[in-house]
Each structure stands twice: as structure tokens, then as C-alpha cells.
Amino acid sequence: MASETKTNKEVCSDIKEKTELWLKWDQCETTKKEIQDLKDQNKWDDLGARLCHRIQFGTAGLRARMGAGFGLMNDLTVIQATQGFLRYLQQEFKGDLSSAGVVIGFDARHNSHRFAQLVAALFVCEDVKCYLFNTTVPTPFIPFSVKYLNCKAGIMVTASHNPKDDNGYKVYWENGAQIVSPRDSNISDHIEQNLEPWKQKAWNLDILKTSNKVCDPMKQVFDVYFKELRRHCYFPQLNSSPKAPKFVYTPIHGVGQPYAEEAFKVFEFKPFISVKEQKEPDAEFRTVKYPNPEEGQSTLELAQQTANENQCDFILANDPDADRFALAERDPMGTVQTGWRILTGNQLGALLGWWRWFTWRNANPDVNVDDVYMLYSTVSSHILKSIGEVEGFHTVETLTGFKWLGNKSDQLIKDKKHVLFGFEEAIGYMCDPYNVLDKDGISACVIGAELCTYLKSINRTLYEQLDHLSTIYGYHINDNSYVFCYQTDIMLKIFDRLRHFDRGDEKKNTQQSTKSKQGETAAHQPEPKEANVIVQYSNKIKSHITSEENEQKSAKSSDETYVYPKTCGKYNVTGIRDLTVGIEADFRNEKDKKPELPCSSATQMLTFYFDNGCEITIRASGTEPKIKWYSEIRKKSSNMDKKELHEEFRQQTRQELQELLETCIKEFLQPEKNELIERETSRNSHINDDQQSSSFIDIEEVVEQPHSRSNLTNDQVRLHRLQIYELERQSQLKQIRRIEKIEIDVQDSIQNIKLLMNKSLSTPYNCAQHISSVLVERSCLALLDGNKIWDMNRPLEHDCQMKFLHFLEENPYEQNKAYWRTCSFIIGYLLETAFKSNYFIELCSFPPPQFEHGSVVYDAKLNLGNWKPSFEDLRSLSIQAYKLRDLNLKFEPLQINRECAEEMFKYDRYKLQQIPYMLKQRVAEEQPRLTVYRMGSETHQGHVDITQGPLISNTGQIGRYEFAAIHDITSKTYGELQRIQALSIPAQLHLHYWTFDFLLQRAKKLNPASLPDLPNKKKEESTLTEEENRQQ
Structure with a gap:
């Protein structure tokens, strides 16, 4: 692994050049100093990560984490984006831009107000009228203001619902809708041409106080x-x-x-x-x-x-x-x-859509319904289409995102059509398209409140109204979710397989496809297998694809054929729509056509239509490592006279969707083969309204509960440990009579400073918080006085020099030991929380990190009889480990005496046997104490276990984590146990998919680490027992 502290001769010239450009251009003291300090400390890897990848401007504008660097949101990147956007507006609107102006708003996030002012200053300096809100506003106020004030553009500084460290830059065109291609690429080109901040204009916030070109539009817009x-x-x-x-x-x-x-x-x-x-x-x-x-x-x-x-x-x-x-x-x-x-986004979309139609029709009984339209995105419920088919109005399906819904609505309105409503399943609702061509949470909120009030007046709940709509317009049952796919090549392989589908003989399938002659149709192609159908990919279909690169390829591969699945389990596929290559095929009449929706080779999106009325869309997320699916089954029942029959039909329809979807995921995505990570062990399905159980592994055979447990469940035993831990921690805090100050000399921080901290209270983590968020995120351990490894969450006891350690150093031996030890610790928690309450898991211990054995280990008594874990069981455990990463739970050490330890672990028979032997090795200490760690937070109860440590800072530093195997072992002391093995890498490190897969196969073999045996009398005299060594 390369060292972070390279000499100048070794530093990439591109990084050096971009560093100098940043220091030359940036006028924000905070971010400029951050880059300067990184340079002074020769942190070239950090500088490369921050400066060599520019934040990209797309149809949604900009959105990224805030911080110093060309790839993040900060003063400089906001100014660069604004300079490019402004030049593009000047090119498009010429002199009209100056008088018509732009409107600018901001939300309540960190730096949003400042970013908005920087944007406004540039427009004002270019003699462009600027409507700058002086207080926080909802995002829908910007598209509304653009239309009402007749501006040429709008800019909203917001990251919407993203985490707190993010911010964004969202733009609207003169029609009040979000921009669509190719405007985004044109703006991006202009940004590249205007990277250097304009002298006397960038950061000129004083002009906002003196210019008559800027005003606050709040009063007129609000009213x-x-x-x-x-x-x-x-x-x-x-x-x-x-x-x-x-x-x-x-x-x-x-x-x-x-x-x-x-x-x-x-x-x-x-x-x-x-x-x-x-x-x-x-x-x-x-x-x-x-x-x-x-x-x-x-x-x-x-x-x-x-x-x-x-x-x-x-x-x-x-x-x-x-x-x-x-x-x-x-x-x-x-x-x-x-x-x-x-309510789900689709359920609320159905109710609001019905309400907009119901109220509008009652108020406009004489208006021609043929001119009325509603819109929905392709991954949302088609309930509006069903309502329109009954009531007579039109519906339009668009691609995902309000840029499509807004611009299509604008087009319809200009064509003298009456647009009532538009929505997408991600709880976005456009209730007033004539004023706001975007999702608007304020209008949806109050219109939704009136809907609730009306339904209550007729003694009907929202869910009863949904049932009522089902009897009229048919059932629309949805199930939307996703799996994680961290390797792009695997994701592409999955979609490629669906376009060249064969359940076994892929080679034969490929040969038959490529032998097809240009101009042949699917009807004249021999089917490789009964389960497949071939669709010709012709020049005529391909000509509309937006990607120039693919259009060029089309001339070379005009005879290419695609083989799509024709069945899924017992259900027949009646058609497909492939918005990546540009095919829409109806298998029933063997016809294909150009899809009505825009297509792009830059995205992966396939829709399957089934003979039972179900539609499933599978797409790759453009912003996250996810493959998402959106499913809906639409059915109507002829017998709805009795409520019992009504409910029975609904349950049957739900079950049918669930059965089909599970088969589709298994056969089309192949999660096991492709090692996809599920969002939840039981998917967050909208099929079942009831809250699903958090327990996920179920065993038929249950062994009788150990007597020492006193009929307590795993959770009760775990919570008992946590309670004793917290009581002891509070007791120790009360013993600190007077807070003393200690001086911490941080040797390798971005800012070389000395910190005055509180003895026995402040931790290295607290020190990092005083310096930078980057240091907080990446530091896993601390090194005190050059020779003592220290936990990030262990209180400091004396003046010291301190260096923060992370995983990207040249020799991260201690960091890796702490990481493996932490991963073993986590196995114990996952075992106690994974199984249902009537299964009794008894934790034993785990051996010290031994990298050569290839897996992290925890030995325990599972009490599950002859149960052998399936792939799904191991995957379920892995998913729970992934969830811990998102919780950012801290690992906090605490030293306790024997009395406290025995009370804490009194329901853990193996731990009780180990405690005396561990304390005997500390006879030299005046008061021998044992170290325990708590994994948890203020909102998550977590877990307590024995280990000498150290452990890493928090679960957010955990990267890919996979359970590999569970083996039966025999201990002389404890008898029959199970050895649970897993493999993980830190979040800061990245291994190629094949490399990790190779290591995971190795990790499945029985780990030969020492067995959990207590020492005999001769070994008791040694300085360190085997059992205590295992706890390290």
C-alpha cells in the first residue's frame, strides 16, 4: 500500500497543479487553510481525493458533501457553477436576462445562506436583476417565483433530505421546471470554460448592500x-x-x-x-x-x-x-x-389523485373531460391511469423525476390542456401544475389535510378510502425495494444477461443470436429454449437513442439480437420495455416498436409485463450502488358485495405479487450468485401492511434453554449487561470530584495545535472533533507518546503527544488488529439479536486476530440442534452487519472489578467461568480490573462484551462484511460449540470484487485458531492464559 507521506518528486504533477490552483483561487479562509495544511503535511493522497475529481453538474444541478476541494460543495465550486450557468444564460437570453433576472433561495442547512449570497453577488456584478430571498424558503417557492416574476432562471441552494453534511445547487429554467438534457451538458461546458473566479466579482458580497439590482421578493411572492x-x-x-x-x-x-x-x-x-x-x-x-x-x-x-x-x-x-x-x-x-x-408514496398518490379529480369535477361539471390530464412516473403506481380509463381523462407516463413531470406538464398546458396532478412514488406530489411545475410539499400538505377532513366527515379512514377506490378502479398493489450491488461490472453483467437470456446454455444462446440476419423479426427467429424470446435490435429502433456513442455503435451492430425472458416461474412474460437499448416488444403479437419514453444507454432500465397483470421494472440507480425494482399488480374483482370476499381477493392478489416478485428476483437478479446485499432480510414490502418482525432466522428445532438463563431471552440478557455497564459508568463518573486539565499535543493533525482537554473525560475522538470532520471520520485509533495504542473513545489520563491512526497508512498493523478484533466483537452482538426470542444463544469468546487464518471468529453455543445455516441465513447475518455501519455506533471501553463483572455476566455461564482466570493474571495490580466494551449510542442500546481491546472508533468505519461459515468445534472446557466465521474490510479500503470473493472462499474453511479452553493448573502460573489471550 502506498504511503501518504510521499516526497515532492513522487507527487503526481496533476495533484500539485490542482493544489496550487486551489490556493490561488480560493478566498474562503477555512477551506483554503484546509488545503494548505494538507499540502504542508504532504497529505497528497487526501489532496488527490479532494481536488482531482470535479463535482459534476447534472439535470438536478449539484449535490455533494461540504468541504474543501473541487469535488465537494464549497464557496469556490458554487462560484464556478454560477459563473458557468450565468454565461450560458447570457448566451441563451442575451439582453433579456439583465432586465428579467433570476430568483435565488436557500434552505436552513449549513452554508446555504452564504452560498446563495455568493450566487447573487455574481449576477448583480454582471448587471443582472436578482430576486434574492433574505430568509429560508421551501424549494417550491423558487419555481413558483420564476413563473410569477417572469424570471429567466431560478437557483435553490438545498440538499433536500440528504444528510446534514451535504448541500446542493438546484436550477430551474424560465418555464419554472427543472432543466433537462442537453441544457445540463451545455451548462457543464460553460462551467469548464469559467473555472477561474472572476476578479472583483467573485466573493464581492458588499455589492449586495449597495446595488439596486438586488431585492427580496418575499412579500409579493408569499401573498x-x-x-x-x-x-x-x-x-x-x-x-x-x-x-x-x-x-x-x-x-x-x-x-x-x-x-x-x-x-x-x-x-x-x-x-x-x-x-x-x-x-x-x-x-x-x-x-x-x-x-x-x-x-x-x-x-x-x-x-x-x-x-x-x-x-x-x-x-x-x-x-x-x-x-x-x-x-x-x-x-x-x-x-x-x-x-x-x-401511507406509502403510491397510496398517497392514489388518494391525492382521486381527490384532485373529485374536487375539480364537482367544481367544473361542464368542462370537456377529454382535455384533462394527470401524470405519473414510470416507476410509480398506475392507479391514475386506471382512474382515467373509468372517468374519461387522460394520463401520461414519464421517466423518473420531476424534471420530466414538470416539463411534460408545461407542454400540455401550452397546448391548452388542463393538467390536474402529477406524482412519483418517492412522496413527491405536484398538486398545482399551473403555479409550481415541481413537487410541492406545502400545497400537498394542506390539500391532503382537507382530504382527511372530508373523509372523516363521511366516517371513512384513508385506508377505507383506498379500499373503496379498489372496488371502482381495481386493485393496485405495489412492492418497491432494492439490493446493494457494489461492483459496476456485476451490475452490467446482470442486465446483459437479461438481454441475452438463457437458463443454462448461454454459449449456444449467443451463437444463435449473433447468427441472426439483419432485418429478420422475432417471429422468424428460432427460439433457443421455450423460456426465451428473441427480439431483433434494428437500426430503425435504435435511431432514437440519445447517446451519440451508442448511435455510432448501432451502424456497426445492426444485426444484433436480444433474448429476453419469456417466463418467470409459472407466469408468462407478455412483453418488455428496454429503455437502455430502445426496444418495446409485445410477445403476444411478436411486434416491437420504439418506446414512447426517452431512452439512454447511460442508464439501465428494463420493464417486464406479465400475463397476470403484473408489471416489474428493474433499474440501476444513477447515484447509489443499488439495483432497484418497482412492481405493481393490477386486478379487478367482479364480486365485491361482501367485505370478506373483498379482503380475501386482496390477500390473494398480494400473495400472487409476492410469489412472482420473489421468483423474479431469484431468477433475474440471481442474488446468491452475484452476491447482492438485500435492503432488509425481509424486504420492506408494501404487500403486508403489518409491521414486520425484526427477527429473521427461524429454526424448526429448538434446544431447551440453559438453566442459568432463568427464562430470560437473548435481548433480556443483553439489556441486563448494558444496564450494569451504564450504572458502573455513571458511578465512576461521579468519583471524578474535580475536573483537571491536561495538554494534548496533536502531532499529525491537519492543524498542528495543542489542545487543553479534561482529564478522565475527554477522549481522542473529542480531540479530533476540535480539529476537522475528516479526522473524525477516518481515525480509528490514537498513538500516545509514540508507543501506546489508545482507543478513540477511551478517556485520556495525562499530558501527552498524540497521533491519529487510520487504515491508509503504510504499515497499518495495529489498525488492522483492532479492526479484526472489532469484527469478532460484532459477531457476538449479531448472534444475540439475529434469532427469534425462543432461541438461546450463549456467547463464549473469540481468539486474537490472526490474519494468516483468513477470517474473524467468535465461538458460541447456538443451541439450535442440527441446524445448518443456509446461504440465506448467512446473508441475513451479513445484512445486519451492514446496518450497523449506517448507525455509527461507538465502541467505549470501561474497566470494572470482579464483583461488577460477575453481576454484568451472571446470565452468561461461559463468561462467568472465564472471569476469575482473567483477573488472576492481574495480581500485580492493586485492584485487578477487567476491560469490557460497549457498542452503542444514545438511541441504540447496543451490546457489551469482554475484550482487552483496543477496538476501532465506531461501526461507521466497517466496510464490506460477509459471514462465511459456521463450523462445529469441541472444547475440553465447554464441550460442543460453534465457530462462527466472517470476512470484512475497512470502509476506507476497496478490494476488487474478484479479490474479495477469493478471500471469502478461503474464509469458509474451518479457522484453526486456538480452541476456547481454560488453562490447567500449570498454565495458570503463566503470565497470560490462553483464554485471556483469546479475549485480545
Whole structure:
């Protein structure tokens, strides 16, 4: 592994050049100093990562983590993007731009206000009128303002619902819709031509105080927006009625609170009840892990508590920039454990779509329905299409994203059509396309509240209304989820296989395909197998593809054929749509055509149509290492007279979708062969409304519970340890009578400083927090005074010199030991939490890190009889390990005496046997103590186990983690046990897929590490017992 501290001669000239450019161009003291310090410390790898990859401008603008570097969001990259965008606008609009101007807004994230001011300053310096909001606004205010103020463009500084360290730069065109290709690439070209900050203009914030070219449009925009919104209020008397329902609202620490309050006023509602912990803007999003209401229960927990305390009927939620909307209703039947049913994006889209039609039609009975349109994205429910087929209005299907929904709506409106509504399944709703050509969480929130009020007035719940719609328009049952695919070549291979499909003889299949003559159709092709169908990929079909590269290839490979699956389990595939290569085929009449939706070879997207009315779309995410699927089954029942038959039909339809989808995932994606990681062991399916159990491994044979457990479950035993740990920790803290200061000389930080910290309280992690977020993220251990390895979360006891250690150093031996030890520790937690409560897992211990053996290990008594883990069982454990990474749980050491240790582990018979032997080796100590670690956080209870440590800083540093095997072993002391083996690499390291696969195969073999045997009397006299050595 290359060293970080290379000499100047070894440094890539490109990195040096970009470093000098940054230092020359950047005028922000914070980010400039960050790059300068990295240069002074010869941190060339860090500089390369920050400076050699430029943040890309796409149709959604910019979005990235904030920090110093050309690949991140900061003053300089915002200025560069603005200079390019401004030049492009000047080219497109000439002199009209100066008088028409642009509108600029920002959310409540860190740096958003500053970035917005930097943007505005450049426009003003170029003599362009600038409508700059002086306070935080919802994102939909920008597209509204662009249209209302007749501006040429709009810019919103926001990262929407992303994590707190991110920010973004979203742009709108003069029609008020997001930009589409090729404008994004044209803007990107202009950015590349204007990278150097303009002198006397960039960072010239003083001009905003003196120029008459800048003004705050809030008053005029605010009043008109809500005046227009009031036009969609149809039942003001119900809204203000004493019988109206009570609402709880949360902006989830975002900007929505005052705007939702005003919306409720204009609709004549009584004020909603706010979630006090979340009502004010907070860039830290302190009460949630992800500030996205689409996450459901984890994000809306405080709102549910508030609603329960105030006997409210509904919960309304916006994301931080208030362009998304979520809705939950109290469950009157008590079928959901939390007492609240959170609607999916498709369910709420169905209800809002029906409501927009119902209210509009009643208000406009004489308008020609043939001119009415609604829109939905291709991965969303087709319920609007079914409603339109019955009621007579038109629907339009678009690609994913509101850039397509907004621009198509604009086109229809210009063609004198009446557009009522548009939505996509990711809780985005366009309820007023004439004013906002984008998703708008404020309008959706108050219109949704009126919908709830109306339904309550007729004694109907939201879910009952969904059932009612099903009886009229048919059942539309969805199941959307994803799997992780971290290797691009594997992802491409999966989609390529679906285009050249053969269940066994792929070579034969390829030969038959390539022998096809140009111009032949699928009807004249011999089928390689009954399960497949060949579709000719002709020049005529291919000519529309947007990728120039693929158009060039098309001339060379005009006779290429594609073989798509014709069956999936017992179901027949009746057609496909491939938006990557540009084919839409109906297998029933053997015809293919050009898809109506835009196609691009830059994306992978396949849709399968089945003979049972099901449609499944599989696509590769453009921003995450995921393969996503979106499924829907649409059916109508002829017998809906009885409620029992109604429910029975619905359950049968759900079961049918689930059966087909599981077969599709197994046969089309081949998760086992391709080592795909599932989102959840039981998918987060919308098929079953009930909350799914967190336990995921089920065994038929159960061994009788050990007597020492006193009928306690695994969770109860684990929580007992945690309780004793916390009591002891608090007791030790109380013994610190007086806080003393110690001086920490940080030797290798980006800023070479001395820190004054609190003795016995402050940790290396706290020191890193005082220096930089980069140091916090990557540091896994600390080195004190050049010779003592120290945990990141272990309190410091004296003045010292300190160096932070990470995995990318030239010789990371101690870091790797701590990492392997940590991975073994984690196995213990996963074993206790993976199995259902009636299975009793007894943890024993784990051996010290031994890299040559190729796997991390934990020995335990599983008490599962003759159970042998399947691939799915091992994968389930692996998935739980991946979840820990996202939780960023700290590893905190604590030294305890024998009495405390025996109380802490009194339900762990193997640990109780080990404790005396471990303490005997500390006879030289005045008060022998044992070291235990807690993995956890304020919101996650975690796990406690014995180990000498050290462990790494937190679970966020864990990379790929796979359970490899479970072997039976025999210990002289403990008898029959199981050895659980896994393989993992740190998040900072990246191995090629094939390399990791090779190592994983090796890790499946029985690890020959020492058995968990307590020493005999002769060995008791040694300085370190085998058992204590195992705990290291």
C-alpha cells in the first residue's frame, strides 16, 4: 500500500497543479487553510481525493458533501457553477436576462445562506436583476417565483433530505421546471470554460448592500402563492368545523413550519399541533438519523408521540426543504404495533389523485373531460391511469423525476390542456401544475389535510378510502425495494444477461443470436429454449437513442439480437420495455416498436409485463450502488358485495405479487450468485401492511434453554449487561470530584495545535472533533507518546503527544488488529439479536486476530440442534452487519472489578467461568480490573462484551462484511460449540470484487485458531492464559 507521506518528486504533477490552483483561487479562509495544511503535511493522497475529481453538474444541478476541494460543495465550486450557468444564460437570453433576472433561495442547512449570497453577488456584478430571498424558503417557492416574476432562471441552494453534511445547487429554467438534457451538458461546458473566479466579482458580497439590482421578493411572492393555493380549498366549512380532525405537523428541522401554518390559515383550518423538538430549523437534524419522512417510522417517531399526547388523528410531515410530503393516520383497529399507519408514496398518490379529480369535477361539471390530464412516473403506481380509463381523462407516463413531470406538464398546458396532478412514488406530489411545475410539499400538505377532513366527515379512514377506490378502479398493489450491488461490472453483467437470456446454455444462446440476419423479426427467429424470446435490435429502433456513442455503435451492430425472458416461474412474460437499448416488444403479437419514453444507454432500465397483470421494472440507480425494482399488480374483482370476499381477493392478489416478485428476483437478479446485499432480510414490502418482525432466522428445532438463563431471552440478557455497564459508568463518573486539565499535543493533525482537554473525560475522538470532520471520520485509533495504542473513545489520563491512526497508512498493523478484533466483537452482538426470542444463544469468546487464518471468529453455543445455516441465513447475518455501519455506533471501553463483572455476566455461564482466570493474571495490580466494551449510542442500546481491546472508533468505519461459515468445534472446557466465521474490510479500503470473493472462499474453511479452553493448573502460573489471550 502506498504511503501518504510521499516526497515532492513522487507527487503526481496533476495533484500539485490542482493544489496550487486551489490556493490561488480560493478566498474562503477555512477551506483554503484546509488545503494548505494538507499540502504542508504532504497529505497528497487526501489532496488527490479532494481536488482531482470535479463535482459534476447534472439535470438536478449539484449535490455533494461540504468541504474543501473541487469535488465537494464549497464557496469556490458554487462560484464556478454560477459563473458557468450565468454565461450560458447570457448566451441563451442575451439582453433579456439583465432586465428579467433570476430568483435565488436557500434552505436552513449549513452554508446555504452564504452560498446563495455568493450566487447573487455574481449576477448583480454582471448587471443582472436578482430576486434574492433574505430568509429560508421551501424549494417550491423558487419555481413558483420564476413563473410569477417572469424570471429567466431560478437557483435553490438545498440538499433536500440528504444528510446534514451535504448541500446542493438546484436550477430551474424560465418555464419554472427543472432543466433537462442537453441544457445540463451545455451548462457543464460553460462551467469548464469559467473555472477561474472572476476578479472583483467573485466573493464581492458588499455589492449586495449597495446595488439596486438586488431585492427580496418575499412579500409579493408569499401573498400570491397562498392566494393561488386558496383556489384549491373546496370545503372551508368542514375545515373550520368543531368536528374537524386534529393534526400534528413536523418540518423535520427544516423550513416548512411558517409556510404550513399559513397554508392552514388560508384553508380555514384550526392551527395544527407542532412537534416542538423539530419545529425550528436545525442544520444538525438532531432528533433524526435521516431527515427524510419517506424513511417512515424512524423519522416520524416524535410526531407520533406528540399526536398520542394530544389525541390527534393525523400526522403531516415535510422534508427539510418542504418539497416532499408524508401522511400517517391513527390506526383505529390496532393492527399496527405503533398505532399509526404511514401511507406509502403510491397510496398517497392514489388518494391525492382521486381527490384532485373529485374536487375539480364537482367544481367544473361542464368542462370537456377529454382535455384533462394527470401524470405519473414510470416507476410509480398506475392507479391514475386506471382512474382515467373509468372517468374519461387522460394520463401520461414519464421517466423518473420531476424534471420530466414538470416539463411534460408545461407542454400540455401550452397546448391548452388542463393538467390536474402529477406524482412519483418517492412522496413527491405536484398538486398545482399551473403555479409550481415541481413537487410541492406545502400545497400537498394542506390539500391532503382537507382530504382527511372530508373523509372523516363521511366516517371513512384513508385506508377505507383506498379500499373503496379498489372496488371502482381495481386493485393496485405495489412492492418497491432494492439490493446493494457494489461492483459496476456485476451490475452490467446482470442486465446483459437479461438481454441475452438463457437458463443454462448461454454459449449456444449467443451463437444463435449473433447468427441472426439483419432485418429478420422475432417471429422468424428460432427460439433457443421455450423460456426465451428473441427480439431483433434494428437500426430503425435504435435511431432514437440519445447517446451519440451508442448511435455510432448501432451502424456497426445492426444485426444484433436480444433474448429476453419469456417466463418467470409459472407466469408468462407478455412483453418488455428496454429503455437502455430502445426496444418495446409485445410477445403476444411478436411486434416491437420504439418506446414512447426517452431512452439512454447511460442508464439501465428494463420493464417486464406479465400475463397476470403484473408489471416489474428493474433499474440501476444513477447515484447509489443499488439495483432497484418497482412492481405493481393490477386486478379487478367482479364480486365485491361482501367485505370478506373483498379482503380475501386482496390477500390473494398480494400473495400472487409476492410469489412472482420473489421468483423474479431469484431468477433475474440471481442474488446468491452475484452476491447482492438485500435492503432488509425481509424486504420492506408494501404487500403486508403489518409491521414486520425484526427477527429473521427461524429454526424448526429448538434446544431447551440453559438453566442459568432463568427464562430470560437473548435481548433480556443483553439489556441486563448494558444496564450494569451504564450504572458502573455513571458511578465512576461521579468519583471524578474535580475536573483537571491536561495538554494534548496533536502531532499529525491537519492543524498542528495543542489542545487543553479534561482529564478522565475527554477522549481522542473529542480531540479530533476540535480539529476537522475528516479526522473524525477516518481515525480509528490514537498513538500516545509514540508507543501506546489508545482507543478513540477511551478517556485520556495525562499530558501527552498524540497521533491519529487510520487504515491508509503504510504499515497499518495495529489498525488492522483492532479492526479484526472489532469484527469478532460484532459477531457476538449479531448472534444475540439475529434469532427469534425462543432461541438461546450463549456467547463464549473469540481468539486474537490472526490474519494468516483468513477470517474473524467468535465461538458460541447456538443451541439450535442440527441446524445448518443456509446461504440465506448467512446473508441475513451479513445484512445486519451492514446496518450497523449506517448507525455509527461507538465502541467505549470501561474497566470494572470482579464483583461488577460477575453481576454484568451472571446470565452468561461461559463468561462467568472465564472471569476469575482473567483477573488472576492481574495480581500485580492493586485492584485487578477487567476491560469490557460497549457498542452503542444514545438511541441504540447496543451490546457489551469482554475484550482487552483496543477496538476501532465506531461501526461507521466497517466496510464490506460477509459471514462465511459456521463450523462445529469441541472444547475440553465447554464441550460442543460453534465457530462462527466472517470476512470484512475497512470502509476506507476497496478490494476488487474478484479479490474479495477469493478471500471469502478461503474464509469458509474451518479457522484453526486456538480452541476456547481454560488453562490447567500449570498454565495458570503463566503470565497470560490462553483464554485471556483469546479475549485480545
